[in-house]
Amino acid sequence: MLKVTLLGASLLVAQASGQSTFRCPEKDGYFEDQVQCDKYYDCFDGIAEDRLCPDGLVFDPFSRKREPCDHYFNVDCGDRLELQTPKGPSDLCPRLNGFYAHPDPSVCHIFYACVDGVAEEYTCSSGLWFDEFSGVCNWPEVTDRKECKADAYETNSGFQCPERGPVDEFGQFDPHPKYADPNDCAKFFICLNGISPREQGCELGLVYNEFTKQCDAPENVPECKDYYAFLEDDKNTSSNNRKRK
Known part of the structure; x- marks a missing residue:
């Protein structure tokens, strides 16, 4: 009983200090969560802290950046499909960061780049449609967007x-x-x-x-x-x- 109580107390102390119950596979480095793609663990001297990418970005285990997060189309999340609750302020920016198609599915040539919830509108070159899976404008036949037609x-x-x-x-x-x-x-x-x-x-x-x-x-x-x-x-x-x- 005493061991259980001590273990519970240790968990509470770890949570209160921002530490994680995650066991670091190495003493130092960033490591992915097994379920959530925008969550990762920052290990320093064998002690892990939970981290979340900015809303709309996901963890890139191969990144060399100080904040190892990138756009989803640049990262293979595999089966780690869960994400944090969206914090986007509008239909143009369903999440705070990222590239998003026009909210009207019939409008394929306009998209929005969102940074901290602020949207900037972009228009694809004539004949191209925005492809959310690749994050760029592409030919209609490879975007798999059947709900809209070329002008x-x-x-x-x-x-x-x-x-x-x-x-x-x-x-x-x-x-x-x-x-x-x-x-x-x-x-x-x-x-x-x-x-x-x-x-x-x-x-x-x-x-x-x-x-x-x-x-x-x-x-x-x-x-x-x-x-x-x-x-x-x-x-x-x-x-x-x-x-x-």
Whole structure:
């Protein structure tokens, strides 16, 4: 009974002094909690103290920083999925620190960087969506955000970039794909970031080849081989007129 009482008293003393009941595997260093990813233990001379990362950050066991905490997308928490109670002041900052998507799930190109509960708004480049799992803006097809759709952009002629761009032989997406103008052999469109179309034209005498993705001679594009036939007609007419004179 006396041993139990002494043990209880020791625990109370340790808690009152900020010390932990955690047993340090080494005399000095930082060590992760087995359950909670943003909790760790600071061991000094074999004595451990409980520590919590700033709300929104998690413990990085490989960090060399004085405060060994980092953003969740930079740390592998494994099965240590528990976190401290959120202290975020608003929907923009559900936790005091971190990067967070817009609270409206249909708005994918805007996100917020939160530091001590203060939010700063950022906008992804055209055609990109914010990916909370990686903490950066990314291509829509790799963000797994199915609740939002890309903004529609179109040229004066009504051309819109296809929702999913073409892939190369290695399965990689072209960030700025090109498409032939269905109504004009000498014109084509470049889709900046996959969604913003820009109308382009080939030099006189050339047409766009959708297989090589560049301007080419008409004879190499069967459906456009006669595109410049009117120039030959004009040349012949002009020559005949000169002969008549």
